[in-house]
Amino acid sequence: MLNRGYAYTTIISSRYHGKTLLSHLASRYSHSTPEAWQQKLNSGEVTLNGVTATGSESLTSGQTLVWNRPPWIEPDAPRHFEVVFEDPHLLAVNKPSGLPTLPGGGFMENTLLRLVQDHTPNANPVHRLGRATTGIVLFAKTAQAASALVASWNTPKVQKTYRALAQNVAQHDVYEIFTPIGLVPHPLIGSVWAANPSGKPSRSLAKVISRTTSTTTFEVSLCSGRPHQIRIHLASIGHPLVGDPLYDATGQPLKDHPGLPGDGGYFLHAQFLKFHHPITGEQIHLEAALPSGFSLDRQV
Structure with a gap:
């Protein structure tokens, strides 16, 4: 069963100022390759300060980065306590x-x-x-x-x-x-x-x-x-x-x-x-x- 998806939100810190968005995503969140992140960007899943991002943007500290992850099937887990x-x-x-x-x-x-x-x-x-x-x-x-x-x-x-x-x-x-x-x-x-x-x-x-x-x-x-x-x-x-x-x-x-x-x-x-x-x-x-x-x- 699919879940409801999730919006992962982060604030760009000064250490990433000047990097391109794609390089930031690929290096900071290495669970996905640069190619996979570009596909997510092309699908409109990522926004920067509320604007759909392409990946070529130059980051500025204080910007709000959101990855709107689509619904996915989660690993099995017990459902009781x-x-x-x-x-x-x-x-x-x-x-x-x-x-x-x-x-x-x-x-x-x-x-x-x-x-x-x-x-x-x-x-x-x-x-x-x-x-x-x-x-x-x-x-x-x-x-x-x-x-x-x-x-x-x-x-x-x-x-x-x-x-x-x-x-x-x-x-x-x-x-x-x-x-x-x-x-x-x-x-x-x-x-x-x-x-x-x-x-x-x-x-x-x-x-x-x-x-x-x-x-x-x-x-x-x-x-x-x-x-x-x-x-x-x-x-x-x-x-x-x-x-x-x-x-x-x-x-x-x-x-x-x-x-x-x-x-x-x-x-x-x-x-x-x-x-x-x-x-x-x-x-x-x-x-x-x-x-x-x-x-x-x-x-x-």
Whole structure:
């Protein structure tokens, strides 16, 4: 089924001043070749300051660029979620694997945001989970609740605990991980978040829940909020997530056939969320049931 299409809007920054529109589109949005962008231009899909563009225009900073992408068939994704908590101000749901939280990467309608807003139009997510990550996503229904939660999200006031199934057998029971996270080169998409000595400070606390002969199940608490933090941090100590197509045992992108950030196959679950209600002040403690696939063979 076709979606409704989408108008991608950007404002030209000073760094692109003087470039031709076609060269800007082809270099900045390399998912399409220059020839493909010229076809989109010839079809009237691109406007510059409201005027249909040809591609030969010389860009000026501050101009409004719009690509009116025609309707397309989106990749398949689950179309369900479980409500974990709801009141007049908040909604928490248990997201399945394979469902993006927000539009992007070819997904527009097949997203958790669209599914939730079909039932609760005023709900907006306070945070996001990766497409393959399962578990709790918290939505705010009011501006007051959203403002308070966003302000406290990456502070000790909000406790976020995940379950992660990782490769290899952990030698210790507890790991405090400080690996900095920053952008590094990626052969398919230009750059990706990964372990980077010059990256941003990051901190996670990983506790062993169980071990098998080849895997370790961790409970991970986030003390900072970097992209793909748990995947990168566990990989950086020699424990990439089982089935992770992106990171190797150093927290860097795989050198042979590296995957994309949204690719699935790994097991990571946002299991617990603890915070004070932004309106009532009461303590809220949420839990999302574990999906199948997590190893609990031998408790430690």
